[in-house]
Amino acid sequence: MNVVLGTARIAGHEVLCRCEPDGADWPGVRLERSPTEVTLRRDHPGTRPLYYRIEPGAVRWSDDLREFTPATPDPGHLLALVHGTSPAPDATGVPGVHRLVVGAEVRVDESGVAVRRATDRGLPPGDDLGTAVTRVLNDAAGCPIAYSGGLASAFLAAAALSAGHRPTLLHADLGPGTRHLPTPSVPGLTTTTVPIEITDLVDHRGITGAEPVVPLPDVVAPMRLMDQLAAGGAVISGALLEDLVSVRLPDVDAGVRGIRLLGLEPFHVTGVLRDLAQARALVEQQVVYPSGAGDSEAPAERPPGSAPPPRPPGSGPLPGLTRAGEEAYAAARLATTAVWNEHLDSLDPVVGRAVAGLEERGHGGALLPALNPGVLAAAAALRSGQIGRIRAGRFHNHLPLLTAVTAHGIAGVRRTPAGYWLRLAAAHHLRAHRTEIAADLTRSSALADLGLIDPARIVEVLADGRDLAGHALPLLRLVWVERWLRRRS
Incomplete structure (x- = not known):
């Protein structure tokens, strides 16, 4: 619930506060005030958004878009949403209203109102990944873990066991179509299976039109899933951990020995390797990806060395666009991709991957250890060789997660592509x-x-x-x- 704090007037600008951002309610957001200045900045990604609008003689911010007058997005924006292309990092779909993004600050002082890139404070010194995740789990002791049987949720289960916790594992049974492999058991922990009708998660008939912005299944469905899984209670999720603890083949210097590279199974976007020269060329172009990446974008659409602009899986072009629709979508995508690339390039690579993953898939209403600053710092401190390497002709990724899972006897984790x-x-x-x-x-x-x-x-x-x-x-x-x-x- 929003709390009206009153107003402050600085150099003729009235600052209207509809919420009090603090470390407890808005992790990663800081509000600093003095008689001559008010500054609001976001240092780290978080699950609770904060919005603002600069008005004549006033700055208004809130956690609720309904505080602002809604409006229908422009055609290009709508088609971008249909195709899974995220709008600009600070866009909300409400004209004039912006989202406070990581690395940005809104400042009101004697010179007026300014939105600018905040001074980079960097990540704190990092502990090892297990210690950082354990601290989050200690603070959330007693909360169940959303257990898909995938690598990230199995890692959380292993970390909880190492910390002496015995959380319940909640597994969503989405029906026969999703039961390709058995759910791996976790020695020492109990798994509770919760039957959930998969089509209920994406049912469009509950949309009322009163939503301040267009609701999308990519964000709403995970929230419905977590709500049903935990019966409305708190739950911990391993979402985004694989994003953070991930490396691509070009970054592990796989081309040092040609025979190792040529013997590598062809997990790259262009097909089968013909010869060593082509293999080296692909690595130089940074278009080689690990097994199970589930990435279908063309190589040219990936900025080298950074997280991709958020674009959820299944975002191929939709048949049925008119010429006007194609032009509107192309223009919107071109503009937003350029802005996203610039924004992600300005962030620490690990933070950028967290921001991109959060934009793609949302948070589901769960507690995400991956967004904790200590966990982000631990992931950033890992060297590429600690995250991925070639073994027996295969590129193995996410090694810190796999090592912990294997050490606790969790076998057969699922490696289903994201989405x-x-x-x-x-x-x-x-x-x-x-x-x-x-x-x-x-x-x-x-x-x-x-x-x-x-x-x-x-x-x-x-x-x-x-x-x-x-x-x-x-x-x-x-x-x-x-x-x-x-x-x-």
Whole structure:
């Protein structure tokens, strides 16, 4: 709940406070005040956003976008959302309202109001990763762990055991379509399975139009999942840990010995290695990725040495855009990608990966040790050779996590690509409701009224099982955007 703190007037500018950002409620955000200056800055990523708007003679900030007058985003912004391309780092979808991003500060002083890049305070000296994660778990003692059976959640379970904790592991059973492998057991801990209907997580029919910005399944579905998993209580998640403790093949100097590189299994985006010269060229271009990365972007879209601009999996081009729609989307994507690249380049690489991952997948309403400054610092202190290396013709990544998991006898952890369950949920939901969705689009389409899509082509994709599966997530986002626009009209 927002707390009205009153106002402060500095050099003719009235600072309206709708919330009190402090270390407990807004980790990573600091508010500094003096008789002549007010500064609000974010040093580290966090799960609780903070918004601000500079008004004539005033600066207003709040944690709730409903404090500000909502407005419909422009067409390019809407199509970018459909395709999974995140808007600019500080964008909210409400004109004139910005999100306080990592590395930025809003300052009001005698010279007026300024938004600028904060002085980089850097990460604190890092402990080892296990110690840093243990400190977070100690503070959250008694909270269950969201246990998918993947590497990150298994690592949290191992870290909890090392710290002497015995948390319950909550595993979401999303139905037969997700049970390709058994859930690995954790010796010493109990796993409680919670049946969850996968299509409920992405159901578009709960969108009311009263939401201040367009709701997207990429963010809402993980929150629904965690809420059902923990029955509304607190839960710890290993989300983003794999993002932090990750390295690419070019960064482990794999090309020093040609025979090792040539013998490496071809986990790169261009196909099978023909010869050593091509292998070396690929490494020099930094387009080689580890097994299971699940990355489908073209190499040229990746800025070397930094996290990619947030772009959720399943973001291939959606059939059915008109020429005007294609142009609007291309312009929006070009602009936002450039801004994201600049923003991520300004951050510590580990912090940049946390920011990008949080933008892609949200936080699900869970406690994320990966966002703790001590954990970020521990990850940043790891050398590339400690994170990944070549063994027996394979590139092994995430070694600190794998080492801890193996030491506790946790075998067979899942290495499902990020976003797999969400794409599966999208396909199931669209298939179950495609007749209803097709009828809605044919009868009334806000995006068609704007000249952006051809509803008949979208209906064709919905009717074809192969096309539907291949474009499930963009299609689902389109359905969510259409529902929101129609409900607001």
